[in-house]
Amino acid sequence: MRIIRLAVLTALTAATPALGQDQTRQQDRVRDPSTHEPGAVPDQDRLRTRDQDQLKTGATGEATLTKKAGATEQARSQEPARIKEQTRAQVGGGQGTGDQARARDKSSDRAQERARDRQRDRAHASGQGGGSGYRGGR
C-alpha cells in the first residue's frame, strides 16, 4: 500500500513541472504573435488574450472585492465602539475623537467636582460644619 502511494506521489511530482511548462508555453504563444503557428488566426488569438486579460482583471476585481469585504467586516466590527465614541463626543458638545471625548468627560467630572466643592464650602461656614444642606440652628 505504501509502495503504491509512493509511486503515485512520484508520478505526480514528475508530471507537475511538465504540465506547468506546457501551460507556460501555450500562454507565451498566445501573448507573442511572432510565435504564431502557421494557420493560426490572429484575431482568435487576440480574443483569447483579451479573454485571459479580462479573466485577470476579473481576478483582480475579485481580490479588490475581497479586500473591500474584509474592510467592511472590520468596519462593522468597529462600528459599536465608533458609534459609542461619536455619541459621547456629540453629547459632549460636538464631534471629536475618543481622546477628545475622554478629555471632555474628564473636564466635565472636574467641573462637577468643583461645583460640589463650592457647595460644600458655602455650607461649611454656615453653622453646620459637615457641610450638609441643612442650615439649622438658632
Next chain:
Amino acid sequence: MLAALAALALLADDSGGGLLLEGAVAAGAGYDGGAALGPGGLGSTAGTVSAAAGAAVDLGESMGLYAGARLDGLYYADVADLSRTEVTGEASAEVELGRLALAAIPSGGWAWHGDPSRDGPVWTGRLVLRFRAAEALALRTSYAHASRGAADPVYASEWDRLTAGVELRLAERAFISVWAGAGWGDEVIYVPVTTAAAAAKGPGGGRSGGGGLAGSLPVKASAAERKAGIDLELGLGGGFHVELGATLGWVESEVADPIAVFSLLGQTGWRF
C-alpha cells in the same frame, strides 16, 4: 442678583469659559434638641427644606466666581415661633493655589419667622480655606460672621464662628465629614418666668414666649457655643443623594448653666 448674573455672563464670555448653572434642592426631617435654649434645653422635631440655584464661571484654572439665590426653611413642630423661612442672595469668589483654595462668601437676605417680631434682615460673611490633602481627603476651616436683625431687638444678634472639618471620600459617591466649631455672640435664652425679673435687669429682657415657649421669657445674653458633628453623604447617582447629620455641643451664657444641644437630621436631595 440679576446684575451679578449679568456680570458673570460677561466675564464668562471674556474668559472664553462657560457659564455653569448649578444648584441643589433638599428636604429632610429630624430632631433638634437645641431649637431654643433654656434650662434643660427646648427641643422639637423639625422639618427642613432648602433650594439653591446660581451660575458659576471658572476664570482660568485657578479662579471661580458664583452668584445665586437660596431658600432655607426650618420648621419646628413644637416651637412654631422659631420656624423660619429665609431667602438670601449668595455669591462666592474662589482662588485655588495648588491644593489650597480660599473662598470668600458674602450673602444677604430676609428671614420670616413664626413669630413676626423675629423677622428681619440676615447678613453673613464667610471665609473658607480648603486644603485637598489627597484626592479623597479635604480639610476645611472657616470663619463666619452673621448678623440678624429683628423687629424686636431682643431677637437681633451678631455671631462669629470658627469651624474646622475633615471630609473623606469613602467610595465614589460616599462621603463622611467630621467637624468641630466654636462660636461667640448674642444668644436668646428662655428663662422661667420666676427668674425672668432678675434676668431682665441684666443684658437684655423681653416678653413671654408663645407656643412651646409659654411660661418663659426670652433674655438676650452673650454666649459661647462649642459644637461638633458628623455628616454622612451617600450619592444615589444622577445627582441624587441622602445625608444624615448629627451634632452635639453646649452653650454657655451669663444667665444660665451650660445647656447641652444636639440634633439628628436626615435629608435627601438633588444636586445639579
